Amino acid sequence: MADLARPGTRDSAPDTAVVARLSRLDQFLPVWIGLAMIAGLLLGRLVPGLDDALNAVQVGGISLPIAIGLLIMMYPVLAKVRYDRLDTVTGDRRLLLSSLVLNWVLGPALMFALAWLFLPDHPEYRTGLIIVGLARCIAMVIIWNDLACGDREAAAVLVALNSVFQVVAFGVLGWFYLSVLPGWLGLDGARLDVSGWEIAGNVLVFLGIPLLAGYLTRHFGEKIKGRDWYENRLLPTIGPAALYGLLFTIVILFALQGDAITSRPWDVALIAVPLLAYFAIMWGGSYALGKAIGLTYERTTTLAFTAAGNNFELAIAVAIGTFGVTSGQALAGVVGPLIEVPVLVGLVYVSLWARRRFF
Numbered sequence: 001m002a003d004l005a006r007p008g009t010r011d012s013a014p015d016t017a018v019v020a021r022l023s024r025l026d027q028f029l030p031v032w033i034g035l036a037m038i039a040g041l042l043l044g045r046l047v048p049g050l051d052d053a054l055n056a057v058q059v060g061g062i063s064l065p066i067a068i069g070l071l072i073m074m075y076p077v078l079a080k081v082r083y084d085r086l087d088t089v090t091g092d093r094r095l096l097l098s099s100l101v102l103n104w105v106l107g108p109a110l111m112f113a114l115a116w117l118f119l120p121d122h123p124e125y126r127t128g129l130i131i132v133g134l135a136r137c138i139a140m141v142i143i144w145n146d147l148a149c150g151d152r153e154a155a156a157v158l159v160a161l162n163s164v165f166q167v168v169a170f171g172v173l174g175w176f177y178l179s180v181l182p183g184w185l186g187l188d189g190a191r192l193d194v195s196g197w198e199i200a201g202n203v204l205v206f207l208g209i210p211l212l213a214g215y216l217t218r219h220f221g222e223k224i225k226g227r228d229w230y231e232n233r234l235l236p237t238i239g240p241a242a243l244y245g246l247l248f249t250i251v252i253l254f255a256l257q258g259d260a261i262t263s264r265p266w267d268v269a270l271i272a273v274p275l276l277a278y279f280a281i282m283w284g285g286s287y288a289l290g291k292a293i294g295l296t297y298e299r300t301t302t303l304a305f306t307a308a309g310n311n312f313e314l315a316i317a318v319a320i321g322t323f324g325v326t327s328g329q330a331l332a333g334v335v336g337p338l339i340e341v342p343v344l345v346g347l348v349y350v351s352l353w354a355r356r357r358f359f
Helices: 015-021 029-046 050-054 064-080 083-090 093-118 123-134 141-147 152-184 196-225 227-238 241-263 265-292 297-308 312-323 328-358
Strands: none
Touching: 029 050, 029 241, 029 328, 050 064, 050 241, 064 141, 064 152, 064 196, 064 227, 064 241, 083 093, 083 152, 083 196, 093 123, 093 152, 093 265, 093 297, 123 152, 123 265, 123 312, 123 328, 141 152, 141 241, 141 297, 141 328, 152 196, 152 297, 196 227, 196 312, 241 265, 241 328, 265 297, 265 328, 297 328, 312 328
């Protein structure tokens, strides 16, 4: 990323000057993401056997090309984090407590309610959506937060916190929302067969590796050449790799599921409605909460994006592993990023507008 120059943050210039300095890639990001989604869908639809080829090798239950794209995408952003400032985040109890409640209490409960409200007669899609709601974001949210000029250090802490809770809580919450709570309410339930070790491996690969690489890059870069060289010479050089990795990941992700999405458009629309409601409510509610409790723009933005985003890679892997690649649960997981990517890109611009209007 061409440091997306972080308008309104501690080291930035006014908005108009920043926008003028953005690279062509940054200025037309929604266009490139839209084209990447279309390209992936067309590849998946028109190239026979492509999904099998892309899935032939997997890391943590995720296709190897997607794994590579995610690692490339996350590394430059985590290399930008100033790790010596993390203590200012860990001491902010308002932020940490709000994030935990939003992600692990309200988020799963909201998706459960929306899934039953909008899909009462579609048990497979309903189960798939609930699984999406349980998989809290630990990867792509870092990109959305950076684009919206959120607090990088806060994002790193909240993502790490989500990762720990994901290992511990995903299976328990899956059991509660798919088996226990439906029974209490007299509704149809389902079972979720998921290994905590597999989730831990997923977290270790997709957060641990780029986090360690980013930390070591900053530590040794500053130690050898100094902070000025690191932030003004090295980061602008490696920064664009984040967006290239994002676009590559989107193409591969949609190529893997292009046939499923394009062959069942009505079902995709059914699943999309509760997802749209979920993203709007979670992001808007989190943003309002951050403002109400007195967080800065940067931390309010980080709180909103980390609460609204989901770990669709994990959700898809669990749905496929438990119910099969052709199941309705897997399709619901696939529709997640189809809706999440353009919606959260749009919310990046809404967030920047809100910064000028309310902060």
